[in-house]
Amino acid sequence: QVQLVESGGGLVQAGGSLRLSCAASGGSFSTYAMGWFRQAPGKEREFLTAIDRSGGTTNYADSVKGRFTISRNNAKNTVYLQINSLKPEDTAVYYCAAKYAVLSGIVPVSAYNTWGQGTQVTVSS
Numbered sequence: 001q002v003q004l005v006e007s008g009g010g011l012v013q014a015g016g017s018l019r020l021s022c023a024a025s026g027g028s029f030s031t032y033a034m035g036w037f038r039q040a041p042g043k044e045r046e047f048l049t050a051i052d053r054s055g056g057t058t059n060y061a062d063s064v065k066g067r068f069t070i071s072r073n074n075a076k077n078t079v080y081l082q083i084n085s086l087k088p089e090d091t092a093v094y095y096c097a098a099k100y101a102v103l104s105g106i107v108p109v110s111a112y113n114t115w116g117q118g119t120q121v122t123v124s125s
Contacts, residue, residue: 001114002114006020009094012121014088017082018121024079033107037096038093038094038121039092046061048061048068051079052101055074057106067084087123091123092121096116097114098113
């Protein structure tokens with residue numbers, strides 16, 4: 001079972017950018033589909049974006065298309081989330097998640113079963 005550790009969060013002004021990282025260990029990273037989620041105070045966890053095991057296919061929630069970019073480096077066992085044009089409403093704890101995938105392709109949002117501890121992103125206005 002892979003273990004996940006997020007990093008790269010912090011306090012940033014509106015309009016700024018951040019790149020979050022999620023480092024995986026303890027498993028064969030290239031066999032896992034990966035996703036990013038976030039949870040704002042008082043709200044449910046929200047799906048943001050996903051990438052398949054090969055990195056060849058991605059998908060995004062409509063709310064983040066154009067500002068968020070997911071990528072992965074299987075040689076470094078890491079998945080990234082680039083966030084541009086940050087808004088105060090992006091303030092949340094950001095989580096990466098993993099799901100073992102036999103085949104390439106995006107997995108259902110409900111299928112993710114391994115989670116990191118999260119990294120806080122705070123956007124000031």
